Amino acid sequence: MKQSLVSQRKPSSFSVLTLNRFMLGAATGAVFAMAASQPAVAAPEKVVVYQAFQSIQYLPLYVAIDKGLFAQNGLDVQKVTAGSGAQGVAAVIGGHADFSLQDPMTAVLANLKGATLVNVANVVAGVPVWILTPPDSALKNPADLAGKTVSTALPPSTSTYLLQRLIKEEKVAGVNLNTVQIGTELAPVSAGRAEAAAIYEPQVDQGIASGYKILYAFPKAYPGGYAFSTMDTLAATIKSKPAMVAAFVKSVAQAEALIQQSPDTAKAVAVAEFPTLDKKIVETAVDRLISQKIYAANPDISQQAFRNALDLQEYIGNIKPGSVTYDSAVDDSFAKASAK
Structure with missing residues (x-):
């Protein structure tokens, strides 16, 4: 029997090649279309924070970094150890740092000499001495x-x-x-x-x-609290980058809450941050700092806590009584917003 022309006819190489190209183009176009429809992921904002010392008292900062809380809030935070509170404050004033962590009175003293620093988050809320x-x-x-x-x-x-x-x-x-x-x-x-x-x-x-x-x-x-170590930044930074400051303080708040909710997490971070110290010593120290309310439970800088710190400086003669007010040294709005 004679085979039909249909069964004998083979598709031309041109038609196969054209079909393949069409399918490839369609697939590629679909990929690009899908990619274009996805929202762009913003790169994390780089932030530099200077700490006076590498200190177990500053554990909220380390928890925020090590547990990715800053990253979750769109920040890429670099921690630098200044060697003293004065050097940390100087780094902020000089534009080398966005924030510094130390005794808030260091920032207050700098302001009395012409700086415009503002304390925005409490980190050490008791006297660890x-x-x-x-x-x-x-x-x-x-x-x-x-x-x-x-x-x-x-x-x-x-x-x-x-x-x-x-x-x-x-x-x-x-x-x-x-x-x-x-x-x-x-x-x-x-x-x-x-x-x-x-x-x-x-x-x-x-x-x-x-x-x-x-x-x-x-x-x-000091049962009413004591602003022992706080985060400060320039007033100009608050004005020009309020969203960044808000994200930073929110991350600190989340770290402080995590320390209270999960002491084991806090101790694990502390052990990693102080690898040369005996693990048991580090864990016991963290327990003491939590139980005696040294770590701030939230970043709020209360007027009483600030007053207690200011009283000491006035007492020893570093600051003239009446020359510093809470409102001139503290912006607590970011801390309060982080609690909402």
Whole structure:
């Protein structure tokens, strides 16, 4: 039987090639059309924050970075250690940093010299200072420090100013202060050159692990809160980049909430940030800082907390009473907005 012409006819190479090209073009066009329909993803905004020191007290900043909270809010945050609060503030004034983290009074003092810094978020909301004595010490209270030597950080240091005020208010006579580099305050006690030390964490729990005892706890002296360390920025930055400042403060708020909700997460970040320290010491220090309300539960800088910090500076003579107001030094609007 004769085969039909239809069964014998083969498609030309031209028609196959044309069909393939058509299909490829259609597919490519569809891909481009789909891509064009997707909203563009904005690149994260780069932000630089200078911290006075690498400090376990600054854990909210580290949690915000390490747990990706800044990134979730569209920010790419770079942390730089300044070496002192004054250097951190100088970096902001000089345009090298968007924010700095340290004692808010450092920014206030800079403003008295012509700067325009504004504190926008509380990070350390209690006084993280304790006076420790060695295991064999008979000292029991501040009055027992009369005629003794106490090691403390080189000024300017809030721990030293607090110690000086305590000595004066308690009328403790003949106390000699042995000022040393911050973080080394226990060394003179261990060497027998001091009978007590005013120190921060994690040195507190390092000392306790070695048998040292707490003679005095400053956190209990300020139940209304204390603006110990805050984030500041330039007034011009608030005006020109309000969305960035809002995202930054929101991220800090989320980190502070996470620390309260999940201490284990906070401790894991702290251990990673301080790999050379004993893990148990770091975890115990974080527990102490949480339980004694040292970490801010939110970024709000209350008037009472700011007043407590300002009172100390006025007391020691660094700031003239009446020369600084809360409204001139604090913009709490971003902190309040982050709570909504």
